[in-house]
Amino acid sequence: MLSYVARRLVVVFLPTLLGISILVFGAMHLIPGDFVDVMLGIGPDVSAEQREVIARSHGLDKPVPVQYVVWLGNALTGDFGRSLRTNQPVADVIIERLPATLELAALATIASLVLAIPAGILSAVRRNGVVDAVARITALIGLSIPNFLLGTLLILFVSLRWPVLPTTGFVPLSEGIGANLKSLVLPTISLGALLAASIMRMTRSALLEELRKEYLTVARAKGLSGRAVVLGHALRNALVPVVTVVGIQTGYLLGGTVIVEQLFAIPGIGRLALDAVLQRDYPVVQGTTLFIAASFVLINLLTDLVYGFIDPRISRT
Amino acid sequence: MSSVATQPALATRRPAGSWTLLARLGRQNRAGFVAGVVLVAIALAALAAPLIAPDDPVAMAPRDRLLAPGNGHLLGTDVFGRDVLSRILFGTRISLLVGAASVLASAVAGTALGLVAGYVGRWPEYLVMRVMDVLFAFPAVLLAILVVSIVGAGLTSIVIAIATVYTPIFSRVVRASTLAVKNVEFVQAGVAAGATTGRILLRHVLPNIAAPILVQLALSLSGAVILEAALSYLGLGAVPPTPSLGSMLSENRTYMELAPWTILYAGLALGLLVLAINIFGDAVRDLLDPRLRTDA
Numbered sequence: 001m002l003s004y005v006a007r008r009l010v011v012v013f014l015p016t017l018l019g020i021s022i023l024v025f026g027a028m029h030l031i032p033g034d035f036v037d038v039m040l041g042i043g044p045d046v047s048a049e050q051r052e053v054i055a056r057s058h059g060l061d062k063p064v065p066v067q068y069v070v071w072l073g074n075a076l077t078g079d080f081g082r083s084l085r086t087n088q089p090v091a092d093v094i095i096e097r098l099p100a101t102l103e104l105a106a107l108a109t110i111a112s113l114v115l116a117i118p119a120g121i122l123s124a125v126r127r128n129g130v131v132d133a134v135a136r137i138t139a140l141i142g143l144s145i146p147n148f149l150l151g152t153l154l155i156l157f158v159s160l161r162w163p164v165l166p167t168t169g170f171v172p173l174s175e176g177i178g179a180n181l182k183s184l185v186l187p188t189i190s191l192g193a194l195l196a197a198s199i200m201r202m203t204r205s206a207l208l209e210e211l212r213k214e215y216l217t218v219a220r221a222k223g224l225s226g227r228a229v230v231l232g233h234a235l236r237n238a239l240v241p242v243v244t245v246v247g248i249q250t251g252y253l254l255g256g257t258v259i260v261e262q263l264f265a266i267p268g269i270g271r272l273a274l275d276a277v278l279q280r281d282y283p284v285v286q287g288t289t290l291f292i293a294a295s296f297v298l299i300n301l302l303t304d305l306v307y308g309f310i311d312p313r314i315s316r317t
Numbered sequence: 318m319s320s321v322a323t324q325p326a327l328a329t330r331r332p333a334g335s336w337t338l339l340a341r342l343g344r345q346n347r348a349g350f351v352a353g354v355v356l357v358a359i360a361l362a363a364l365a366a367p368l369i370a371p372d373d374p375v376a377m378a379p380r381d382r383l384l385a386p387g388n389g390h391l392l393g394t395d396v397f398g399r400d401v402l403s404r405i406l407f408g409t410r411i412s413l414l415v416g417a418a419s420v421l422a423s424a425v426a427g428t429a430l431g432l433v434a435g436y437v438g439r440w441p442e443y444l445v446m447r448v449m450d451v452l453f454a455f456p457a458v459l460l461a462i463l464v465v466s467i468v469g470a471g472l473t474s475i476v477i478a479i480a481t482v483y484t485p486i487f488s489r490v491v492r493a494s495t496l497a498v499k500n501v502e503f504v505q506a507g508v509a510a511g512a513t514t515g516r517i518l519l520r521h522v523l524p525n526i527a528a529p530i531l532v533q534l535a536l537s538l539s540g541a542v543i544l545e546a547a548l549s550y551l552g553l554g555a556v557p558p559t560p561s562l563g564s565m566l567s568e569n570r571t572y573m574e575l576a577p578w579t580i581l582y583a584g585l586a587l588g589l590l591v592l593a594i595n596i597f598g599d600a601v602r603d604l605l606d607p608r609l610r611t612d613a
Contacts, residue, residue: 012450019451023463030467144592146543148550149584152566152573156581160574255456259547273459274551277466289455289463297454 004308013301020293021075024286025068031282036060038282080287085279090287094269100170101268104260105253107184108192113246116196120203120242125230127208135200142197147256151190151263159186168265187264191256195249202245206238240311247303251296338604349600355593363410372400374407375558383576393578395569397558401579404560405586411561412590415472415554416542419479424534426480427487432518434488435495446492449485457482457544465553475554479541490533494526528605535598539591546587562587 031038036055046054055061059070074080080090123135145153159167165186171179210216211234219229258270265271269288276284362369371391378398386393392401430449434442452460461478468474498504499522507517546563548554555561557568562583569579 015447016450016454019447020454023451027463027467140592140595144539144595145588146546146563146591148547148563148566149587152570152580153584156573156577252456255458258458258462259551262551273462277462278552280466282466285463285466289459292459293455296456300454 005305008301008304012304013297016297017294020297021072021290022068024290024293025071028282028286029064038280075287075290080290081283083276083284084281085284090283093272093284094287094291097267097269097272099173100266101254101257101261101270103173103180104184104187104191104257104266104268105250107188108195108253109246109250111188112192112196112199116199117203117242120200121207121230121235123200123204124207124211125226132204135204139197139200142193143201145193147190147194148259148263150193151186151260154186154189155263168263170264170266184266187260187266190263191253191260194256195246195253198245198249199242202242203238206241207234210234210238236310240307243303243306243310247300247306250299254292254296341604346600346603348596349603352593352596352600355589356597359409359590359593360413362406363413366403366406366410370400370403370406372403374399374403374560377558383572383579385576386578392582393576395565395579396572396576399558399560401565401582404565405562405583408560408562408565408583409586409590411472411555411559412542412545412587415476415479415545416538419476419545420483420534420537420541422476422480423483423537424487424530427484427489428491428523428530430484431488431491432495432522435492436499436514436518436522442492445488449488452481453485453489455482457540458547461544461548462553465548470553471556472554472559475545475548478548479544482544483537483541486537487530487533490529491526494529495522498522498525532602532605535594535601539594539598542587542591542594562590 028038029035036051036058052061059067062070078091080094082089083093086093119131119135123132126132155167159165164182166183169183171183173180207230211230216229216234219233220226224232254270256270257268258274260266261268261271262274269292273285273288273292276282276288366374376399378394381390381394381398382396384390384394384398386401390400390402392405394400395404430445434445455463460482461475464478464481465474468477504517504521507521512520545554546561546566549561549563550567552564552567555564557564565583566580566587569576573580
């Protein structure tokens with residue numbers, strides 16, 4: 001198991017992370033206009049000598065590969081540069097915005113798992129029944145409604161008519177858990193619908209696949225109850241593809257937070273990244289995209305490790 | 318098609334023509350067939366938008382703003398007095414054009430990269446697949462944001478952005494299928510007969526991996542349409558006053574309580590379009606690759 005973890009780390013995690021850093025760094029060099037002007041937000045009123053001094057003080061007069069190594073070294077120690085707008089260190093802004101995004105993503109993931117796995121199991125066990133039909137149609141709709149549309153409809157039909165839930169805005173946890181959770185109900189639904197729909201569909205089809213196998217006939221033949229057969233034997237094997245979906249979709253959840261945070265005016269990392277693009281605050285764009293992509297890769301690594309835990313055969317090969 | 322490729326060595330059954338497949342779809346998968354018909358109807362309406370739209374989608378008429386449906390405008394008007402129905406028709410046109418263009422672009426790029434990676438192997442494979450891994454490591458919206466921050470907002474930019482998102486998926490699918498086909502006898506026969514690598518890839522490998530590429534095309538389209546709407550919603554896609562289903566939702570947000578028709582119908586059009594593509598895509602997959610059926 002330990003060597004499996006180490007191998008995933010060296011073969012997949014680190015090269016991908018390195019590639020991401022090269023891509024994020026290189027992307028900033030592709031932005032039209034002079035790189036020094038772009039990254040330091042220098043206007044036309046600055047003289048050539050001043051520009052040169054500023055560029056040298058930021059190390060931007062060095063060759064690009066050297067700049068990359070310096071930048072990567074800084075990033076590894078938590079220094080992502082400063083925002084062009086507020087002059088705050090980018091790392092501080094990210095840390096400030098992180099709790100809201102983490103809470104939203106965690107709530108959406110937990111809610112999806114709690115609702116969708118039981119729904120998928122029921123749907124598979126009572127195949128072609130009423131529960132199955134309702135669950136499948138709900139999942140298909142969940143897959144077909146973009147999160148910003150679902151969020152807009154929820155605001156229009158729920159919070160504008162039933163003012164218990166706020167339309168937009170975020171109440172931090174420090175101001176009371178009740179108000180905090182209330183402000184996150186609609187965003188969680190908007191963000192989690194796609195994840196829940198994917199988990200439900202995958203649980204159902206993986207379990208149906210598993211239920212056909214011979215070892216389950218044996219389990220039934222030796223007198224195990226239906227519940228023990230499904231929950232004790234089939235479910236564990238069916239969970240491998242489900243974990244894949246959860247891992248991939250949780251990564252997309254990070255992308256979805258960009259939209260949902262914008263829609264519900266939640267001060268999270270996604271909104272930070274979007275505002276930075278719209279305001280051409282490139283150090284912040286660089287810092288946030290690097291941070292989100294690295295988190296995505298980390299989630300995928302954790303998914304790989306969970307596989308090894310659920311299905312020991314995977315970690316031994 | 319080349320006579321070698323249809324030898325019974327690999328294909329146990331003669332590949333069905335497209336009409337046969339269509340007929341089978343109608344028989345076996347009622348929902349998929351209906352979704353296909355709805356999709357064709359939407360596509361025709363969108364393509365014919367300049368002919369059938371009752372109004373100019375961008376012409377502003379301040380005196381007619383926020384008119385309720387009826388009143389000479391079937392679906393009402395928005396805050397600038399523009400006809401909602403006309404904007405939906407033109408917006409759907411953009412959704413479909415951007416979606417189709419970006420998925421096709423990623424299919425071409427991903428197929429080329431996947432073929433090379435799968436058939437040539439060695440370092441080109443390693444290089445291509447690691448780059449694809451890196452692109453794959455970005456959530457779609459984030460990667461699109463990064464692309465848009467470089468090339469600027471606009472429809473061409475989001476085609477590039479969405480194509481970048483889907484290229485890794487196509488390259489993985491194509492590489493896996495190519496690996497499965499490359500050692501089969503008819504390919505080896507082509508090599509023995511002295512065919513060039515390019516000819517083998519185009520005439521022998523590509524026709525035999527067409528099914529998974531088609532399936533992936535159908536499955537990617539709904540994601541691409543959603544991504545276009547999402548980027549336009551965020552103000553990174555269609556530039557005002559160009560109508561897009563996504564930007565209609567954000568432009569009229571402030572007035573949605575007062576004038577819900579300004580967003581409801583656009584949302585309905587988008588939801589229906591995506592639903593039709595999803596059901597149709599699932600049907601195409603079940604038809605061409607029965608092993609992947611979700612309801613099996």
